[in-house]
Structures are given as C-alpha cells and as structure tokens.
Amino acid sequence: MSLGQLPLRQRARIVSVDWDALAPREARRLREFGFDEGVAIELLHHGPMGRDPIACRVGRMTIALRRVQAAAISVQLDTGQ
C-alpha cells in the first residue's frame, strides 16, 4: 500500500519509492529527509481539510508532505512485534 493509506500510528517500513514519479526537486528533498528503502516509517497526522497534507515519522524526524507525493512511496506494515 502507499504511505497515504497507512492507518495512523502503526509502525511500517518503506518497501520502495517510485523516484521517477516525483519531480527531481521533490525526490531530492525526500532523500535528504531520509526516505529510503527499508527505513521505518509511521503515519502520524492528517491535515484538517481533505485529510491532506499528512505528517509522518521517518527515522527520528517528522516530515509533512502532500498525498500526491506520498502516493509514490510504497510501505508495508510491520508484523509480529
């Protein structure tokens, strides 16, 4: 599933990022924020209108981004912990 579809406050992991679906500038910013395959991620908040933007925890940082960009990030819920 994509990052935007995660249930709130459930630990998950980034499976893959479709870098080509993002503008080069956006892709670089996400890399700088630490988005990468295998990194732990958790959806924390939805925006008040249309549940957009979203805020998620990546590593020890909290990052806000829009659903359009979040759609390029595939995640998988952590199981059995």
Next chain:
Amino acid sequence: MNPMPLVALVGNPNAGKSALFNALTGARQKVGNYPGVTVERHTGRVSLNDGRPIELVDLPGTYSLEPSSPDEQVTRDVILGRQEGERLPDALVVVADATNLDNHLRFVLQLKSLNRPMVLTLNMIDLAERDGLTIDLEALARELGMPVVSTVAVRKRGLDALKDALAGMLGGTRPPAAVTLDADITHFQREARRIARLAIVAQPRARALTHGVDRIALHPIAGPLILLTILFVMFQAVYAWSAAPIGWIERLQGWLSETAAADLPTGFFRDLLIEGIINGVGSVVVFLPQILILFFFILLLEASGYMVRAAFLMDRLMAGVGLSGRAFIPLLSSFACAIPGIMATRTIDDPRERLTTILIAPLMTCSARLPVYAVIIGAFIPARAVGPGIGLQGLVLLGLYLFGIVSAVLAALVFRRTAAKGSGGGFMLEMPRYQLPSLRDLALGLWQRAYVFLRRAGTIIMGVTITLWLLTSYPVAPEGVKQSEYSVAGRIASGLAVVLRPIGFNNEMSLAVIPAMAAREVAVSALQTVYAIDAGDEHASAEALGHQLARRWSLPTALAFLMWFVFAPQCLSTIAVVRRETNGWRWPVFMLTYLFGLAYLAAGATFWLATALGL
C-alpha cells in the same frame, strides 16, 4: 597583516545553529548582505580560550550541498570558497541535532568528503539525554575521524570545549578548497545510519512530548481552533497589554513639550521642537509597545516550533488559492513587517508561488499600519465590551486584519490564473521538536525590532515630520485663512484632493497620505502636525490627536481612511525589497498599481456605503 581566521557554522535547519551562533558571539554580531544576492551575512567575533580572535560566520541552514534556494547556494559556495565577498573558511563547525543523529550525520559525511578542517558539535545534548538517548562521543569521533564535542547552545554549555577543539585546528597549514562534490545522498545516508547505530548506545521511542502535543495541536478539529485562538489572543493582546506602557510614553511626551514650552523663548525653534519634533515623532513612538507585543508573539511562535504546525494546518487552504503552507510563514511574518516577510519567501521553491506570495505580502497588515488603525479606531469606535474579555475595538482591528487576508486570498487566486500561472511546487517540510524558547534569544530579537523602529523614528520619520511641519507652516496665512490650506503643503494637497475627495478624503488626509509613502506610520504624525499648526494656540496642540479627529471627521470619512490603509500606500522600503527580490522594476510597479487601484476602490466603496447608510 594576516586576517583573522574565518570559521563557518554549517548544519541542517533546526539543528540550533543560530542559537549556537548567538551563544558564541553574544552581542558582537554584524548583519550584512552577500553581494548580488539577498542573502543575509551574519558574522561575529569570538575569542578562543587562548585569547586568539576568530571571525565566525553563520551560514544558512541546508540539508545537503545541492542547493535548491539562493540561501543554500550561498552555503555551498562559501564552503567551496567560490562565494564572492567571502574568503574560504579556515575551519568548519558542523552543528548537528543530537536527537536526530542519523539524518544530520549524512550532511556531516558529505561535508567530510570535502577534506576541510572541521569539528562536529552535537547540539541539544540535554534534550537527547532527556529522551533517554545515550551517544558514545568517542566512538562517533573515531568513526568520523574528526573531533566531536557536545553543546547546549541555549544554556551556553560546552562552548569552551568547542573553542578548544577549534584552537587545535587553526594555525596549521590551510588546505586548498575542494573541487569535486559527491552528490550521491543515498550513499551518505546509508553510511550515516551505520555510524549512528554504532554511536547510539540507548535509543528509546522518539520525542514523546512533541508527539503528545502534536496529537492535540494537529488534531483535525482542535488544531484549527487552537490556531484561531492563538491569532485571536495575539490581536487582543496588542490592545489589552499596551494600554499602560502607552500611557507612560504619552506622559513623558507631555512632560517634554511642557518643559520645552516653559523654558524656551517663543519663536521658530520652540514651535519646531514642540509641534514638529516632540509631538510629531512622539505620536509614532507611542506605538512601540503594540509593535513589540506583535513581534513578541511572532518570535515566540517561530522559536517554539509552532509556526511550522500552522503551515501544516493551513496548507490545504493555501493550496486552494494555488499556494502552499510554506507561504503561510512569510505571510504571517508580514504582519510584523512586509520586508522580512518578502525576504522569507526565499524558502518557497516554486518561482511562481514565490512571486504570488511576494505580491500579496503587503496585504498582510504590517505593524507600521497599526498606528494608523489604532488612532482612528481609538477615536471613532467606542471602547465597549461586546462579550466577556472581547472588546469592540479589538474586534474591529481583527476585522481589518481579516479583510486584508481575504483580499490577499482573492488576489492570489487571480494572480495564479494570470500573472503567475503554472503548476505548484508542492509542500514538504520538516516539523521540528517543540522547544521552550530561550528568553535571551527572544529579548535579543525584540531589542533588534525596537532598535530598528526607534532608528526609523529618529531618522526617516523625524526628517519627514520636520519637512512636513516646514511645508505646512509656511508661507504664513493671513488672518481668516486656514494655515493648512494656505501653506505649500496645503496647495500640493489640494491638487491631490481633487482625486481623493470623491472617496471622502478631506484636505488634511490628502496631505497625510503623501509622506505616508516613506513610512506608513507617518500618516499619524502628519495629521498631528497639520492639526497642531492649524490650532495655533497651545491648548489645542496639546489635545490628543484622537479627540481632534473625532471632532473634525465624519464616521464614513474615518472608515474610508482605514480602508485606504488596508491596501496602500506601499512604503518605499517594501518597494525596494520587491525590486531586489524580483530582479527588476516590473513587479514592484505592477504591485504598486494594483494596490493603489484597490485602495481607491475600497475606500470609495466604504465611504459611499457608509454615507448611504447614514452613519
């Protein structure tokens, strides 16, 4: 003569770099500009523990050496020794947030690949300890191959160790600047995570406090309500908290003019001093408390980390008019002053979003308009309570601010479909941890604002006031003719009044809007000067401006004057900064035209409507 060694502070945004800079340099700071770009250059002098002086430069925060804004470009170019107006730094102090090690280490590694002398400073180590995070500094230094110190900049902890590490680094040979740049972020990121795993001894769940607060502050319903409440309290406080200090300033001003009147012989200089300088400048300085209260809130919101949350809550709304939550921060700063607001638009990646934000920033009611609003509201709106803790005057003030915001929204909608058409740049930002702002940093910020305001009062505003007093006082009118109409200024104003009379402006108001171009608050001192000269006798010139206005103006006229100031006039410094930020005269001229047009229409519509309603 050898120049002082230059040391540059670099690091990610939110690493506490500026706090460290403040802690190291104290008040010995200089703010300048890099040539050709509008990026501020902050430098200061620091004495090392052995007494050697060094020059410290605080570079703009950046996540990597691949710049996406003019600020980040300056950082990269200084580090590589390519920046005009800056020599190659002899050493770097890399500031990293101890609680966000794996991410900040990536930038440290990228910098390390440049082979410059550098020290790593783990800042905010106290917060890491509070979180239960334990970091093995020796392991970190070993893995990175550079000295590592820990600091708590806001409490001035660890500064001596940092200076010692620097002393050991300077004085040796100066390696040449790096020429190649490794831009593979992912490679550095993976290495950073490996080192972080080695160095972090204990790592509990991150930032419990911030996450707890965010669950309320970013709640879909509670969040926007909290934001609205904060804005409401902020604007009420501008009135409620300022009453006492304004009284003190007024008493001081009264004492000064009485003393001058009693001790000086009658004549030109006494009149100039009392009517032109003391009362003219005094009528502007009296607003210092309100301006400081407004800046206090903005600095507080910024330093506490709440401003970014506000951007998050506002993003969808801003997206509706073709902007992003990022534009919210410059626009909110513009409530203090459009100039820092317009400069803050540099953080907006997308050029068209940025241009739109610049064009609408002057519609955010800046603090220089506050004196005008305050004096008119004080004179025409009764100080009545319309509810517990809600005053009618504060409500009208909030209304004027909201009207500016609504106009800005509409203007943005139009611009994003016409002058600045194109797809948006999206919204991505880091939400830093909440922090209790340090009182010292707040006080320093407020002091800088007060200083800028008082310097303006003592230079531009005083100069304009004196000129206006002279132009209004001469030539002396014969018996039976109003001085303000007979004088040079009166004749200029009566020419302008032909245009402004249809929207309800009298001659004195036409006269006041001209010098308000230099600085908006001058409108108040201009009215004060004009009425003082007309009154002639001392009794009337001592009468508060508000009382005089209430006696002389009709309510529709006063409301039209308020509306005029929602849109115009632009102060000269705003026009200058727009020209600089947009590289040319095209956009400032465009902005001036559209704002004057709107000002005229809005003032006119208000006047006609209010007259028709029989107000």
